[in-house]
Amino acid sequence: MAKFYFKNARKKDEAYLQPQEQTIDFLLNYSKSLNVIEVGTLQFETSLN
Amino acid sequence: MKEYTLSDAVLVNRYIQGDEAALATLIERHKQRIYSFIFSKVFDRDISEDIFQDTFIKVIKTLKRGKYNEEGKFLPWVMRIAHNLVIDHFRKGNRMPKFEDNGEFSIFSVISDSDLNAEKQLIKEQVEEELRNLIQELPTDQREVLIMRMYKDMSFKEISDKTGVSINTALGRMRYALINLRKVIDKNNIVLTN
Numbered sequence: 001m002a003k004f005y006f007k008n009a010r011k012k013d014e015a016y017l018q019p020q021e022q023t024i025d026f027l028l029n030y031s032k033s034l035n036v037i038e039v040g041t042l043q044f045e046t047s048l049n
Numbered sequence: 050m051k052e053y054t055l056s057d058a059v060l061v062n063r064y065i066q067g068d069e070a071a072l073a074t075l076i077e078r079h080k081q082r083i084y085s086f087i088f089s090k091v092f093d094r095d096i097s098e099d100i101f102q103d104t105f106i107k108v109i110k111t112l113k114r115g116k117y118n119e120e121g122k123f124l125p126w127v128m129r130i131a132h133n134l135v136i137d138h139f140r141k142g143n144r145m146p147k148f149e150d151n152g153e154f155s156i157f158s159v160i161s162d163s164d165l166n167a168e169k170q171l172i173k174e175q176v177e178e179e180l181r182n183l184i185q186e187l188p189t190d191q192r193e194v195l196i197m198r199m200y201k202d203m204s205f206k207e208i209s210d211k212t213g214v215s216i217n218t219a220l221g222r223m224r225y226a227l228i229n230l231r232k233v234i235d236k237n238n239i240v241l242t243n
Contacts, residue, residue: 017085019101024076027105031072036113043114 057123065112076105079124083131090135100138104131183233191226194219 033048055063055074063071083104088097107130111117117126184192193212197203205223209216233239 017088018081019084019098023098023102024073024080027076027102027109028069028073030106031109031113032069034109034113036115045110 056121058119058121061112061117061119061123065115065117072109075123079127082124083127086128087131087135091138096138100131100134103134107134179239183230183239186233187226187229191222191229194222195226195230198223 030047035046035048037044037046057075057078060071060075064075080101084097084101087100087104088094091097091100104127108127184195187195190212194208197208197211198205203211205216205219208219212219214222
């Protein structure tokens with residue numbers, strides 16, 4: 001009996017389903033720029049450009 | 050199965066201490082799973098991208114503010130944030146009118162003319178005419194009250210003053226006028242719809 005072979009489509013989809021590089025870069029840059037300052041009991045966010 | 054040299058808990062701790070590279074490792078480690086989860090709900094790449102970004106902005110803010118309780122559950126926590134943002138997205142979608150960008154944009158899918166068209170206007174006029182004829186069939190006292198209330202928009206107090214009967218009598222006449230109108234409509238199988 002002949003054997004059937006299929007391409008594993010799932011792996012291809014999984015590799016495809018991920019965020020763009022620029023989104024990751026934005027998040028990492030955002031994280032670097034964000035600074036939280038504590039004044040007494042209050043917290044302030046500052047973002048460096 | 051992949052084995053990581055550093056656990057999520059250690060990386061989170063390092064990030065809180067100021068090691069930015071730890072965040073890059075965390076994102077790299079979980080990006081596919083989180084993005085796939087979001088995409089499986091919204092089925093749109095751009096929206097998934099936005100929600101993924103908003104998810105990590107919340108993660109970054111919470112960690113930097115020192116409000117994250119480390120219980121060894123970093124990924125379930127991030128997934129929960131993503132899940133909540135997906136729900137927010139659908140809630141927002143229900144409130145805002147939108148159109149599908151399928152290449153065939155029609156301005157009428159966004160705006161519409163709420164005025165009646167010629168056919169509906171004609172039907173409306175016919176229905177009103179029939180109703181006026183039916184009202185003429187009512188006893189005089191009932192017809193009088195119904196016309197003053199519905200067409201002249203008078204209050205029952207004003208009707209009572211004008212006709213010289215009590216408010217309760219005016220109310221009663223109005224009630225009987227409506228009952229009698231319904232009876233005539235049912236008896237003659239008249240259809241009064243727009």
